[in-house]
Amino acid sequence: MKTAARETVTRHADDLVRLSERLHADPETAWEEHRAAAMVPELLDRAGFDVTPHYLGLDTAFHARFGSGPTRIALCAEYDALPGLGHACGHNLIAASSVGAALGLAAVADDAGLTVEVYGTPAEEGGGGKIEMLDRGAFTGADLAMMVHPAPVDVAEARPFAVSHSKITYTGKSAHAAAYPEAGINAADAFTVAQVAIGLLRQQLPSSARVHGVVTHAGDAPNAIPEHATGRWYVRAETLAELAELEPRVMRAFEAGALATGCELSVEPESKPYAEFRADEAALADYRANAVALGREFAPPGTAARMNRASTDMGNVSQVVPAIHPYIGIGSLPATNHQREFAAFCVGETARRALLDGAVALAWTGIDRAARRA
Numbered sequence: 214m215k216t217a218a219r220e221t222v223t224r225h226a227d228d229l230v231r232l233s234e235r236l237h238a239d240p241e242t243a244w245e246e247h248r249a250a251a252m253v254p255e256l257l258d259r260a261g262f263d264v265t266p267h268y269l270g271l272d273t274a275f276h277a278r279f280g281s282g283p284t285r286i287a288l289c290a291e292y293d294a295l296p297g298l299g300h301a302c303g304h305n306l307i308a309a310s311s312v313g314a315a316l317g318l319a320a321v322a323d324d325a326g327l328t329v330e331v332y333g334t335p336a337e338e339g340g341g342g343k344i345e346m347l348d349r350g351a352f353t354g355a356d357l358a359m360m361v362h363p364a365p366v367d368v369a370e371a372r373p374f375a376v377s378h379s380k381i382t383y384t385g386k387s388a389h390a391a392a393y394p395e396a397g398i399n400a401a402d403a404f405t406v407a408q409v410a411i412g413l414l415r416q417q418l419p420s421s422a423r424v425h426g427v428v429t430h431a432g433d434a435p436n437a438i439p440e441h442a443t444g445r446w447y448v449r450a451e452t453l454a455e456l457a458e459l460e461p462r463v464m465r466a467f468e469a470g471a472l473a474t475g476c477e478l479s480v481e482p483e484s485k486p487y488a489e490f491r492a493d494e495a496a497l498a499d500y501r502a503n504a505v506a507l508g509r510e511f512a513p514p515g516t517a518a519r520m521n522r523a524s525t526d527m528g529n530v531s532q533v534v535p536a537i538h539p540y541i542g543i544g545s546l547p548a549t550n551h552q553r554e555f556a557a558f559c560v561g562e563t564a565r566r567a568l569l570d571g572a573v574a575l576a577w578t579g580i581d582r583a584a585r586r587a
Contacts, residue, residue: 214325218317218576222569228256229313229572230565236305237560240294243336246273249292250333253308257331260316268333269349274342275333276351277315280322284586286579287330287352287534288315289360289527291337301556302338303363303543306568310361310541313572318579325583330355334526339378339445341484343526347533348485355534357496357582360527361571363559364520364540365549366512369501371490371538374423374449375456376524378483381407381426381467383476387440397438398475401431404442407470414466423449424463445483449524452489488528493535499581500539503574512542520550537578541571 222229232252241249250273254264262277269276288311291304311331318329332351336342343351352358362371383404388397411424418424426446432439448463450456464480471478501511520540527538544563548554558564 214321214580215577217321218580219573221320222313222317222572222576225256225313225316226569229309229568232256232312233305233309233564233568234560236292236308237300240299242296243293243338243340243342244273246293246335249273249308250275250335253290253292253312253333254331256312257315260319262315262319262331269346269351271335271342271345273335274346277331279315279319279329280327282322282326282328282583284326284583285328285330285355286318286582287332287355287358288575289343289358289530290331290333291360292333293336293338293340295338295551298551298553299556300559301552302550303555303559304337306363306559306564306571307360310568310571310575313569314359314575314579317572317576321580325580326587327579327583337526339483341487341526344485344487344529347529352530352534356586357493357579358530358534358536359496359575359578361539361541361575363543363564363567365544365546366542367504367509368521368540369497369504369511370492370521371525371527371540372521373487373490373524373528374421374451374522375453375487375489375528376447376449377456377460377486379446380481380483381444381446382479382481383442383471384479385438385440385474385476388438390436390438394438399438400442400474400476401439403470403474403476403478404428404431404444405470406473407467410466410469411463414462418459419450421451422459423447453486456486487524487526488532490525490528490538491531492537495585496535496537496578496582499578500537500574503577503581504539504570507570507574509541509570509574523550541567543567
């Protein structure tokens with residue numbers, strides 16, 4: 214069955230690479246992936262999968278299903294890009310490798326006793342698409358959920374931070390900055406105060422905590438005191454429980470900005486928090502063995518393996534069903550995820566090999582799960 218799955222992936226190799234390259238050339242950001250959501254399931258539809266667009270009422274999600282066996286394998290296809298950076302996290306490869314794995318598993322679904330499902334999951338980059346899907350009933354009853362994520366090097370185990378995403382808005386009062394400065398309330402200054410407070414707070418935070426963000430708007434003209442200022446901020450911790458303790462401390466820094474300047478503060482969650490990842494140990498061992506059998510080499514712990522700490526809404530899926538989220542190397546060092554240079558490595562010969570190896574390794578791991586259940 215593993216031979217048949219691999220041969221199927223190989224037979225579709227050019228189509229899978231073409232899909233990846235089309236996505237790469239046409240990046241769409243969170244909740245705007247309309248073309249991608251239509252493009253990604255095309256191969257599945259032609260292979261006989263039952264495809265449901267606009268899945269669970271989400272415009273840029275889809276679901277595809279093949280087979281009726283007792284072991285349900287869920288493959289996650291991410292396809293959103295980063296604002297301003299395109300596919301600098303390689304979601305084009307994630308989508309194509311999940312489609313490839315699904316095609317490989319469909320070829321042996323009857324013999325292996327499989328139901329193969331592909332979830333088109335929008336808005337991983339801050340929008341929490343998988344969390345929205347979970348809340349609407351997705352993944353219920355799956356025996357194993359999987360995806361493979363591009364990284365500089367191969368790392369089997371995902372150990373992401375829990376993370377919250379917030380939109381921060383300060384509202385002050387405009388005035389002429391030279392003639393009537395005393396009449397203004399400076400919303401940009403509120404962010405300055407908050408960022409200084411956060412910088413000092415870092416001295417007392419656990420070494421694993423992360424607080425970072427960007428100011429997206431802070432005025433329009435130098436001679437007008439900014440009336441509105443907005444930003445996006447992430448707070449990360451080892452677990453959701455630690456995040457719940459840390460986040461109020463960070464929010465007090467934003468409150469300090471409002472108090473010092475007289476601005477009004479608004480904090481709007483951009484999604485529900487992403488959870489830490491709970492890896493299924495048996496599936497992780499199977500994936501490691503399958504990747505090694507394909508000639509992959511896993512990086513030793515250290516700097517090269519740090520991408521496995523990146524947060525993902527796949528963590529929330531792992532809290533509900535067994536899951537793995539391995540990283541597959543595209544040989545990009547010194548370029549790393551979320552850099553333009555990394556995006557350039559997400560197409561080409563090394564990316565092609567990672568895509569196809571990832572698809573086969575996932576398919577083989579799905580076959581192993583079915584064998585364990587039999």
